[in-house]
Amino acid sequence: MAQVTKVNIRNLPEEEFFYGHKACPGCGGSLAVRLAMKVLGSRTLTAVPANCMSAVSFYYPVMNFTNNGLAGTFPGTASILTGIEAGAKSLGWEDCPVVGFAGDGGTADIGLQALSGAIDRNDHIIYVCYDNEAYMNTGIQESSLTPYGMKTTTSPAGNNIHGCQTHKKNMFEIVAAHGIAYAATASVGYPQDFMNKIAKAKANPGTSYIHVMAPCPTGWGVPMNETISIAKKAVDAGLWYLAEYENGEFKLNRDPKTFIPVGDYLLKQSRFKHLDENDLKIIEAEREKVWKRIRTKW
Template sequence: MVVNVKNMIDDELFFGHKACAGCGGSLALRAALKVLGPNAVAALPAGCMSAVGFNFPQLAFANNAMITPFAATASVLTGIEAGLRAQGKKPDDCTVVGFAGDGGTADIGLQALSGAIDRNDDVLYICYDNEAYMNTGIQKSSLTPFGAKTTTTPAGSNVHGCLTQKKNLFEIVAAHGIPYAATASVGYLNDFIRKVERARDVHGTRYIHVIAPCPTGWGCGVDETVDIAKDIVDTGLWYLAEYEGERVSGQPGGRFRLNRDPKQFASVPAYLRRQGRFRAFSDDEVAAVEQGRDAKWEVMRREWRG
């Protein structure tokens, strides 16, 4: 059955958490676990979702779930999967899934993730990307976009926020030859749900990178999360795509595929101006962001088969 927001299970497997109003990460976890079901075993490092989901004596997970060391999410997933296999559990019986933020994935946890992909462990890794270390006070991560204001990249009269570009973790993961990887956004929930379902049914290491806005860190309304997560896709600043490695696609080197190709991009200035973290952006900087987007899309449209 193809799962979508209309026919997914009513059971809530992530509930009663202490996340901020409008939290995109909690929405991603809730939807993913509805697809993976109650037998999924989850592991989470230090981060927003572990902070809000494990509050003694209350556990917000109906699934088996545990907190991992910050750098060890993928390593713990490897151990869980090996333990279940030793008990005679089959991969289709339960999905071993990790939920980690952008800092715990692209920075602190990248070594363990790379190792898991190299071993092709039978695990699913989901990065909920709110583009900074939100849980510890909104510090920059390597997935913080250019120009974003954080507590470690302040915006002033001379420097307007983050000076570096967002790391392209999706393509870094794909370069490992991973069986399956995808990008997603909570603004396009049916697409995200479909990709979780697809990843559930692929064996080996799988990776999904989902944009999950944080109203607290992004400086937007708590009722704007889904709209902004949709806008970042419509503006072309985030793309929805999949990668299938050779073992899955049957093609040498694997295959990239764009899932959505806007014929006309939505307004970048409107997207940026509705967020407090980009308030210091100049018109020239906005134009530079648009130029970078156009260059990236030219490559994707030329090289990635639909």
């Protein structure tokens, strides 16, 4: 991979490429798109499938990307990116990063097959999954990245069943298992880390996948001015981690050593407020399992 200049507050472009959109105040997804676009720049070719980010920024005749962009089908992100990259190449366009911003549902559920194919071909594309842990655009339904215990409209919290009954699918390790050229996890709570990973993806001549945790105040039930602090708390509680996969190796970027209690993160959010002691123990046990694997195998 080419040498990558570190992104910092001094060299970050002031120019914006994603603004004026209709996302809810405090939307983590729109912040992720905005920060990524600052690093990728004006020559970027952007595709956004059906999700909140396309709903808030492509409403005819308005488009809130100032670069070249299109709204695509829900399952099609990776195949659309493949087509854009091939088209740009055939037109002789150079230095045009090709990026997609898909949600958790559009990535881990309906878009997984196209993503797997693109990674297998090592297409020169950047796939960003902004993870708000549910299908938000259609009214907060469960996806396979919805965490255990989260209340959604399809996994309600009642007396017997307390929200989602499965743990998050591990997309990062799924794409790594393909032998992808570059993959990373990130969080809008750590914007500099996220932007540096986007910069690495920009320099990578093969497929890059970046999975960014992007809180949704509306679906999570947190105040709109707590997006960043709640994103940080997920990492502090060990329920999200910042890592990279490069040259066939995993690397942890942040190792908290000790975690804050999971309740300090979860019980601040109305999507989890029904959880009891037993639920918290189940979530803690899963956390221990994940971290044991990371610490012994990476």
